Amino acid sequence: MLDLAEELHEWLAEGREFAVATVVSVGGSAPRGPGAALAVDREGTVIGSVSGGCVEGAVYALCQEALAEGGTVVQRFGYSDEDAFAVGLTCGGVLDIMVTPVGADAPARDALRTALTAAASGTPAALARVVRGPAELLGQVLHVDSEGAYRGGLGGHPDLDRTAADQARALLDAGRTGTVEVAEDGSHCPGGLTLLVESSVPPPRMIVFGAIDFAAALVRAGKFLGHHVTVCDARPVFATRARFPEADEVVVDWPHRYLRSTGTDARTVLCVLTHDAKFDVPLLVEALSRPAAFIGAMGSRRTHADRERRLREAGVTEARLARLRSPIGLDLGARTPEETALSIAAEIVAARRGGSGLPLTGSGVPIHRDRDREGDPVHEGRTAEAA
Known part of the structure; x- marks a missing residue:
């Protein structure tokens, strides 16, 4: 229900009566996880989704029934081999959905x-x-x-x-x-x-270091993924609001000094795009010492090898160095800033969800993995080269 907070907050302020259907548990392959919600008001207006389309019509009807009759119900939706026309999930999963009416005097x-x-x-x-x-x-x-x-x-x-x-x-x-x-x-x-x-x-933070054209594309990708995005660069001529209008913050400061002064947690994503040793090394020394879900750095393999050498000389341990994803991004053959941002975003999602980064075609791996991984810190995994 809280994933519809902005809309439902407005409905309550307007005095609307509505019913909310919430996914309470999933089994097998299911398109949405616990907490996903769909709401219907007295006028039949619908917001949200519980299944990406498979059972929306049936859930909509349940919400209308709940508004008319009152009372909370929990109903299971799954795929039935015996009745191919029954309402269910064609992906073979199972959803338990709770429908709750919220009347004026609830x-x-x-x-x-x-x-x-x-x-x-x-x-x-x-x-x-x-x-x-x-x-x-x-x-x-x-x-x-x-x-x-x-x-x-x-x-x-x-x-x-x-x-x-x-x-x-x-x-x-x-x-x-x-x-x-x-x-x-x-x-x-x-x-x-x-x-x-x-x-x-x-929302989780994404901090992009290096006010370059690749950063502008990555800011857009980060916002699309739901991050609060900050761009940081020591050069005031490049770190401007005009160049990064979609960023939540644009900071002019030395990257390592800014990172030292700001907060990170186990959901924070740090993307180092400066590929300049005088910025990278002190920044990564600081970054690898603090909590973060993802720490990646741009550069060629030669740049990466030199960067690792400098970090070891600066006292970074092998355990901490193993957290660094460099060269940043999955191997998509990316060339443009937008394609490179996509490859970086893809690696961030794969790290967050435990994905392999391989094509689903012929892989045989589950499409929907354990959603409990969300928010867990990621300390190791396969690196790949960005453009």
């Missing part, structure tokens, strides 16, 4: 409003809901912030909300959406209830 409306307001403004927020358990608990909402404070309630045992808040904060800290098992009495023993915890965190 008890959960206030908690939803605070969660959606926070998520829409970029403030970390988690939303916990019971997706398996007693019918009277389905559809109740608990909003948890980054400090562990909560609003709303799941009903049931008095300790349940405190336990759910603890679990939700742990997932929020990790920037993950997923399910957790707790007991009905609020203890951490699994088996009684299943909670879906949706996490909304600020």
Whole structure:
């Protein structure tokens, strides 16, 4: 639901009544993961998606039924060999979808409003809901912030909300959406209830060092992938807003000094495009000492070999050096700045999702990998050469 925060926040402000269908679990090959949502208002307006098209029509009808009749339901959609015309996923996966009406007097409306307001403004927020358990608990909402404070309630045992808040904060800290098992009495023993915890965190950072034409194309790719993008260069004539209008920030500073003064975390992407030793070496010494999901540097293989030598001389250990992806990008045969940006973006996605970078044709590998990898730091993997 939080992936529709901006739109649903507006719907609540306008006083609309609506129903929300949320993916609560997936099995096999499925196009979207837990937390993906579709919403329908009283007028039939629809936003979002739960399956990329396979079951949208059936889910739309369920939302309309929920608005008309009230009550939260959980329904499974899967592929059936016995009935080729049944509603299901042609990819062979299974989706469990919870449909919840949000009427004008719904008890959960206030908690939803605070969660959606926070998520829409970029403030970390988690939303916990019971997706398996007693019918009277389905559809109740608990909003948890980054400090562990909560609003709303799941009903049931008095300790349940405190336990759910603890679990939700742990997932929020990790920037993950997923399910957790707790007991009905609020203890951490699994088996009684299943909670879906949706996490909304600020977009991951991408910092592009080097205000060159390749950087301009990479900024556009980074924004397309949902990053908050900063461009940094020590040369004020190149690091200008006019040259990088789509960047969230343009910083004039020595790259290593700026990196030392700013924050990174396990989702941050650092792309070094300067390929100049006086910038690269001190910058990479700093970058390889701090948390980041991806650290890549542009340059030829000869440049990379010289860069590695200089980094070792600067005291960078082999373990830290193994985190560096250089030459940056996957081997797409890229030549233009746009093609090179695509090759870099492709490697970032592959590193984030655990992809091989190989063509899917004839590979036999799963198309949809474990989504729990999202946000995990990546410290090693195959490097490839950009253009």
